[in-house]
Amino acid sequence: MRKISALLMFVFFLLASSKVFSAGPHEGLDCLGCHDPHYAKAQKIFKVKNDKYINPRTGKKTQGINALCLGCHNLTEFGGAGVRPIFLHMTHPVGIKPNPKIAKVPEQLLRDGVLQCVSCHDPHPSNPNWKYLRVDTKNGSQVGVFCMTCHPAKVDTKFYGVTQIKIFTSMNEETGPGQFSLDDPNLVIFNPTPNYIKPLGDYPNDIGPAYMTVPNEAWIYSPDPAKLPPELKSLLNK
Numbered sequence: 067m068r069k070i071s072a073l074l075m076f077v078f079f080l081l082a083s084s085k086v087f088s089a090g091p092h093e094g095l096d097c098l099g100c101h102d103p104h105y106a107k108a109q110k111i112f113k114v115k116n117d118k119y120i121n122p123r124t125g126k127k128t129q130g131i132n133a134l135c136l137g138c139h140n141l142t143e144f145g146g147a148g149v150r151p152i153f154l155h156m157t158h159p160v161g162i163k164p165n166p167k168i169a170k171v172p173e174q175l176l177r178d179g180v181l182q183c184v185s186c187h188d189p190h191p192s193n194p195n196w197k198y199l200r201v202d203t204k205n206g207s208q209v210g211v212f213c214m215t216c217h218p219a220k221v222d223t224k225f226y227g228v229t230q231i232k233i234f235t236s237m238n239e240e241t242g243p244g245q246f247s248l249d250d251p252n253l254v255i256f257n258p259t260p261n262y263i264k265p266l267g268d269y270p271n272d273i274g275p276a277y278m279t280v281p282n283e284a285w286i287y288s289p290d291p292a293k294l295p296p297e298l299k300s301l302l303n304k
């Protein structure tokens with residue numbers, strides 16, 4: 067609980083210092099708002115994780131990267147930090163495997179084959195687009211160009227005068243951040259975390275550490291060893 071109120075105060079501080087936001091609100095999170103180098107809660111050393119909110123589309127708790135975003139972007143009683151809450155029961159579907167008749171989603175935009183928040187948003191501060199969308203919508207005046215990424219049969223391309231969609235990604239350090247066409251070999255937007263970062267269990271936000279890095283030699287600490295996944299348990303028994 068204390069951690070959540072600390073996060074709320076932190077967010078309030080961010081909101082109060084408007085200068086921090088001049089280049090987009092995530093700037094003020096200063097990397098550590100989303101990534102924790104030592105006491106991470108999830109994949110890619112994510113700092114927060116919503117472990118309460120049920121996705122009405124799946125009937126399960128929110129998974130993967132969605133759980134990071136909703137760790138802030140939901141009301142506190144639903145496992146978030148009260149920042150611009152996103153309610154999944156009134157949101158575009160997320161957490162589902164796309165039906166190809168409804169959406170034609172480029173493979174690189176899925177995570178584990180599933181549509182997630184990052185399918186539409188690249189949340190890194192380097193993204194100059196409106197609302198951190200992956201496509202430039204001219205400040206929200208051409209949202210159809212963005213929807214066209216996955217629903218091309220619905221969009222009148224002539225209206226926008228657009229022939230090629232450019233996708234923003236910050237996920238390829240070899241090229242730097244930028245816009246890439248879908249057939250561009252430099253469009254690397256999925257880069258799986260090396261598997262030496264192992265989840266040790268499903269812990270709420272105010273209990274840490276939930277994740278540990280496991281170097282070549284197994285060195286494992288868990289507040290509840292019973293909850294260790296089998297592959298780590300077997301390392302302990304060695």
Ligand code: HEC
Nearest residue numbers: 092095096097099100110131184189190237255257258259
């Ligand atoms: C709003 C939350 C947020 C902030 C702030 C943020 N990140 Fe991230 N970061 C993410 C997400 C989400 C991913 C996974 C993105 C994906 O799969 O497309 C990620 C992935 C990464 C990765 C892994 C890339 C890979 O190839 O696996 C690195 C490195 C990283 N971020 C560094 C940073 C740095 C440095 C900063 C500060 C400048 C930062 N992040 C700020 C959310 C954030």
Ligand code: HEC
Nearest residue numbers: 077080091099100114134135138149150183187189197198
């Ligand atoms: C550590 C908390 C935190 C996390 C995690 C986080 N955000 Fe945010 N986000 C913020 C704050 C703070 C703002 C600014 C809110 C405001 O201005 O009212 C914001 C604003 C936004 C905005 C609006 C930007 C604008 O220009 O109006 C979008 C879109 C957004 N976040 C998407 C995401 C996505 C997608 C993720 C997950 C990949 C994510 N956020 C994860 C804290 C977070």
Ligand code: HEC
Nearest residue numbers: 159163164165168169171175181185186209212213215216
């Ligand atoms: C990154 C890909 C992607 C983008 C971008 C995208 N969609 Fe979707 N959309 C999907 C997927 C996937 C589904 C769900 C398909 C399914 O049910 O299997 C979907 C479903 C829908 C549905 C049906 C919702 C329902 O409840 O059945 C609507 C309407 C829709 N999208 C509108 C939009 C609009 C409007 C935009 C632009 C603001 C947009 N989409 C952008 C991938 C996308």
Ligand code: HEC
Nearest residue numbers: 132135136139150152158159160182183185186187197209
């Ligand atoms: C199908 C694409 C799509 C998906 C998936 C998606 N978003 Fe968005 N999001 C948008 C668009 C378009 C906007 C800008 C229009 C708006 O504000 O409604 C937006 C706006 C936002 C905003 C800013 C709202 C504001 O008040 O300005 C936040 C925060 C946000 N999204 C977070 C999320 C989170 C968290 C997820 C995952 C649970 C998510 N988005 C998934 C397309 C998407």
